[in-house]
Each structure stands twice: as structure tokens, then as C-alpha cells.
Amino acid sequence: MFIDYHLKKSYKRKTISINIKNSEVTVLAPHFVAKSYIDDLIIKKHRWIQSKIEDQKLNAVKSKNKKSALVNMYFQLFGKKITIECARTKVSSIQFDGRTLFLTAASRVRNVSEHYQKQLKEFLQKCLQAYLDIRLAEISTAMNLHFSRCQIKTYKRRWGSCNSKKELSFNVLLAGAPKWVIDYVIVHEIAHLKYLNHSQNFWHLVNSNYSYVKDAEVWLKENGISLQI
Numbered sequence: 001m002f003i004d005y006h007l008k009k010s011y012k013r014k015t016i017s018i019n020i021k022n023s024e025v026t027v028l029a030p031h032f033v034a035k036s037y038i039d040d041l042i043i044k045k046h047r048w049i050q051s052k053i054e055d056q057k058l059n060a061v062k063s064k065n066k067k068s069a070l071v072n073m074y075f076q077l078f079g080k081k082i083t084i085e086c087a088r089t090k091v092s093s094i095q096f097d098g099r100t101l102f103l104t105a106a107s108r109v110r111n112v113s114e115h116y117q118k119q120l121k122e123f124l125q126k127c128l129q130a131y132l133d134i135r136l137a138e139i140s141t142a143m144n145l146h147f148s149r150c151q152i153k154t155y156k157r158r159w160g161s162c163n164s165k166k167e168l169s170f171n172v173l174l175a176g177a178p179k180w181v182i183d184y185v186i187v188h189e190i191a192h193l194k195y196l197n198h199s200q201n202f203w204h205l206v207n208s209n210y211s212y213v214k215d216a217e218v219w220l221k222e223n224g225i226s227l228q229i
């Protein structure tokens with residue numbers, strides 16, 4: 001999940017500070033700090049930022065009695081940027097119109113930030129499952145290798161796995177990657193049904209069933225962190 005922010009650099013400043021006001025996030029940083037460093041920091045701190053924005057929104061709502069919306073939140077779905085809008089309503093719900101994901105939290109929900117996080121994960125899991133249902137069948141048939149079961153899991157440092165019981169699993173965060181990258185992970189894990197290692201034979205099998213191995217590996221290395229929610 002990403003957060004849009006304004007960046008103000010200064011020659012005088014010695015430390016980085018994150019200011020949040022009216023749902024706007026401003027980062028004040030010394031002139032020598034790289035943009036990529038600040039992007040990483042924003043990703044690491046996004047939960048804290050999100051809860052701050054939500055707190056401020058709730059306070060505003062209490063005083064004005066209006067709906068709250070996290071207007072500047074977004075995430076990625078199959079490589080596309082999707083905006084998130086949140087609101088407190090009578091019942092919790094998840095709705096998607098192809099461009100915006102609408103998350104609502106029932107008034108009894110205490111930790112709204114955690115609630116939205118859970119809803120987003122549930123949504124990503126559903127989207128990835130729908131894609132895997134189609135592509136896993138197609139690719140495993142084409143490669144003539146068959147798995148016993150497939151699960152979607154939450155992993156910190158891996159995109160997929162395959163064990164000796166022919167069970168496959170995929171990282172829920174893959175739902176954020178473009179489909180051509182997901183296809184690579186699928187081919188990679190299916191190839192492990194034949195070779196449970198990264199031998200030459202394994203790579204030969206992967207390369208003969210997928211043409212952009214290097215590009216997909218580079219994509220995951222460079223963009224993997226941006227898929228964090």
C-alpha cells in the first residue's frame with residue numbers, strides 16, 4: 001500500500017520528519033537524502049501514517065458527523081494503481097468498481113486501520129485465487145506436471161513454494177504484480193514439481209516454458225517492496 005506525499009527538502013534540516021494534516025502527508029528532509037530512501041521509509045511507516053490519518057479523520061467526523069474517506073491511499077492490483085476509499089457505515093463491506101476499492105467498517109469496529117488492512121488482504125487473496133484458478137490449470141496442463149493442492153499464503157520473503165507432497169503455495173502479495181510476472185512464478189513453482197532444486201535441468205524446464213525469466217526476476221527484485229500492504 002502506497003501513500004502519496006509531498007516532499008520538502010532543505011539545506012538547514014538535519015533529520016527527517018513526517019507531518020500529517022488534513023490527510024496530506026508532508027516529508028521534511030535534509031537535501032542529501034535520496035527519494036528512494038524516503039519511499040522506503042514511507043512504506044515501512046505506512047501503518048503508522050494510515051492510523052494517524054484515520055485518527056484525524058475520525059476526530060473531524062466526530063465534530064462534523066460526516067463520512068470519513070482515506071482519499072490518498074492506494075495499492076496495486078495486477079500492476080495497476082487502485083485507489084482506496086474508506087468509510088464508517090452500519091455494516092462492514094468490500095466493493096470494487098475496477099478503479100476504486102471501497103472499504104467500509106461497521107461502527108462497532110475498534111481498530112479501523114487493522115480492519116481495512118484485513119479487508120484489503122482478503123480482496124487481494126480473492127483476486128489472486130481467481131487468476132490462479134485459470135492459469136494454474138492451463139500452465140500445469142501445458143507442462144504436463146500436476147500438483148496435489150494449492151494455497152495462498154502470507155510470506156515475507158518468498159513468492160511461491162512447492163514441496164515433495166506436490167503442494168504449491170503462492171504469496172498473496174503477488175496479486176499486485178503484472179500478470180506476466182505472476183505467470184513466471186507459476187511456471188517456476190510448477191517446474192519444481194519435477195525438480196525440487198535449482199539445477200540446470202530445472203532452469204532448462206523453466207526457460208522452455210517461459211520466455212522472460214530474467215525480466216520477471218528483475219521486476220520482482222525491483223518492485224517487490226512496492227507490493228507490501
Ligand SMILES: [Zn+2]
Binds near residue numbers: 188192197
Ligand atoms: Zn525455486
